[in-house]
Amino acid sequence: MTGIASIESRRAAEDDRFLKDESKMGGGYADTVFFPENEAEISAVLKWCAEKKLKATVAGGGTGITGAAVPFGGVVISMEKFNNIIGLGFKNGRFFLKVQAAVTLSKIAETLRMKETSKFKELTENALRSFEDSPDTWCYPVDPTEMSAQIGGTAATNASGAATYRFGPTRNWIKSLVVTLPDGNVQKIERGKCFADASGEFDFAGKRFKRCAYEMPDCKNAAGLYSKQGMDIIDLFIGSEGILGVISELEIWLEKKTPSLSVVQFFPSDSDAFSFVKKLKKSALSPDFIEFIGESGLDLIDSRIKSGCMTLDIPEFRENQRSAVFFDISMDKNAAGSLEKEASGLIEHPEDSWCAWENSETERIKAFRHAVPESVNATIAEIRKNYPKVHKLGTDFAVADDKFDELAAFYRETLKKSGLKHAVFGHIGNNHLHINMLPADYDELEKAKEIYALMAKKALELKGTVSAEHGIGKLKHKYLEMMFGEEGINEMRRVKKVFDPDMLLNNGNMFQ
Ligand SMILES: Cc1cc2nc3c(=O)[nH]c(=O)nc-3n(C[C@H](O)[C@H](O)[C@H](O)COP(=O)(O)OP(=O)(O)OC[C@H]3O[C@@H](n4cnc5c(N)ncnc54)[C@H](O)[C@@H]3O)c2cc1C
Known part of the structure; x- marks a missing residue:
């Protein structure tokens, strides 16, 4: 058996990279970071932890946003030597x-x-x-x-x-x-x-x-x-x-890899955009993705451009361009003619389309698509100058196709009633929008938390999920329990204990 002493290790306090991830969740701590370079060394660390009843947290790239890679005691197993x-x-x-x-x-x-x-x-x-x-x-x-x-x-x-x-x-x-x-x-x-x-x-x-x-x-x-x-x-x-x-x-x-045509189609309202997405999904165009920036998202970008806080190399929005759908279509040269025909039947207002084929132009569209999350982060950074504990609340809920309209209507009404500043964007092709609430102070932060919980409840009533892509980690236990109930969590715990009776590996992810 590989001896634990022969495995490269460092005191965790020497490198706080291993005590955090992109969630910015605070309080992470561990004694040692191990850097195994083969399976025998991973095995030795895990056996040693089991014997000593020490927790072990696996560190990947640290880009997760749910605190899943943040350790709370024990050791960290860095995967960085497995890089071939x-x-x-x-x-x-x-x-x-x-x-x-x-x-x-x-x-x-x-x-x-x-x-x-x-x-x-x-x-x-x-x-x-x-x-x-x-x-x-x-x-x-x-x-x-x-x-x-x-x-x-x-x-x-x-x-x-x-x-x-x-x-x-x-x-x-x-x-x-x-x-x-x-x-x-x-x-x-x-x-x-x-x-x-x-x-x-x-x-x-x-x-x-x-x-x-x-x-x-x-x-x-x-x-x-x-x-x-x-x-x-x-x-x-x-x-x-x-x-x-x-x-x-x-x-x-x-x-x-096939070359693709990138399209941004603007609409006068979110509901017009939603109707278009339904038609697009049924069409023969078969896009690689269908993404969305809603009225609130475009307003946020617009106000940041007008106030000089942001520059973005995009055409100026016209009066009727209040909401946008982005999609990429893989272009098989042989099928280009029939795709063009299908697209022209689908797009009623070509004057509100922005299409790109060449690299520099597709990069402009990509920058536009990413401008909302960047604007959200910049807005929150501004608010935090006066209210350091304020943070954004971004949903990750999704539902099946036939439930999307009801969820979207609930989002719209609830946000309108709340009066909270927000920006909506995301993966509309998968009925998976990120509703980003931007509380202006601590009272609004509490209100946003309540609204987040109401939206989670609604997504679950519609048989959806509380996390479509980011996972649960250490920050969303409450919502996983809302989704699967105490019984469901006990089932997960039972399966975990088959492999890990003392619950040592990545302890605290999904449930305690
Ligand atoms: C700007 C930004 C945009 C993002 N956009 C998206 C997005 O669109 N979609 C999406 O899904 N995510 C997104 N993420 C989240 C993140 O990139 C993903 O969750 C990613 O999969 C995490 O990979 P990582 O290597 O950084 O893992 P880490 O953050 O290091 O770890 C994540 C979890 O995986 C475990 N883990 C890591 N490596 C291993 C391993 N080898 N064996 C066992 N367990 C392991 C960790 O212990 C932890 O529990 C985004 C993050 C950022 C910062």
Whole structure:
């Protein structure tokens, strides 16, 4: 067995990088940070923690916004030495990449863009030849915005982003995982090999246990341990926020990159934009994503531009351009003619469209799309000069297609009644809007918290989720309990204890 003393470590107090994440949740502390470089070393750290009853928190890229990577005692296991792209394979007509967990999304994107195959250690000869000889390029299509996130972190959180509309979340792109369980046992988990039987039982890694006795909501979701009739064991680990094991290696599917046309379509009101989205979803255009900036979001950008707080290289909004829908359409050259016909039938006011094909122009549109979250953060920073404890409240709720209108109407009425400053934007293709409330002082902060809870209740009444992409971490326990009830949380705790009887690994994520 690898001795714990031979594993590189540092006192956690020497590097506060490991005591926080992008949630800015305070109070994190730990004794030691370990830097294992292979599974034997991860296993040794976990066995040592189990023996000493010490908590262990896994540190990925630290880009999470729910405090999931913030430790409260014990040790931190930094994944940073697992940073190699190992190889490339080809199966059933698809390429896949074999990567270590700490490889960032930006490194994956750059490696694929440049076809840097000389760095791969493991290669299937045929795969390499077709990859290098092909005039096409490939990409990993899951795009959770923050490219410094590690691929292991994105698997642990089942991250998703705008392109989830067409490609689905991280879960859909994982072929296999290598996971070290809390007892130190290392498992390669290949999709398609181990399923829950008819009574919901798994036979996995020498353990027999039942899946959680609930089903996941029928919408985009990142809340709670995954559970579904006949589910694959790999899906229990994906999105488990690291509470069941440490992911060290992954095989991820790739997708052919096709050039795309970016479109921004403006509308006089949010309800006009919503009607258009319904038509777009039913059309043959099959966009990669459908994103939205509502009236409140465009107003916020407009006021920041007019007051000189922000510059943005975009056309000036006209009177009737109050709400915007963004979508990208992959353009297969052969299909360009029929797509153009479909688009012209769909878009009633081409004078309110802004389309881009070339790189610099698509970058302008991207900057516009990201201008709302940036404006929200800048506005809150201003407010905090007088009220340091004020923060934004941003929802992450989603529902199924047939429930969206009711949720959107509830958002609109509730926000109007509250009088709170807000900005609405997000992944409308997945019925997943981020309602950002911007409290001006402490009274408004309390009011915003109440409204957030009311909106969560409404999303749940409509059989949706309290977190479609960011997860629960340490900040949203209350909402996970609203969603699954005490019974559901007990089910998650039961499954956690199958692997981790003393609840040491990533303690405090999802539940206590
Ligand atoms: C500006 C910004 C925009 C964002 N946009 C999106 C978005 O659009 N969609 C989205 O889904 N998220 C988004 N995020 C959140 C974040 O990028 C994702 O949650 C990401 O998946 C976290 O990856 P990470 O490597 O940084 O993980 P960390 O933050 O380090 O960790 C997250 C959780 O995963 C666990 N973990 C990390 N690595 C491993 C591992 N190897 N094995 C086991 N457990 C592990 C950690 O313990 C922790 O519980 C955004 C964040 C920022 C800052």
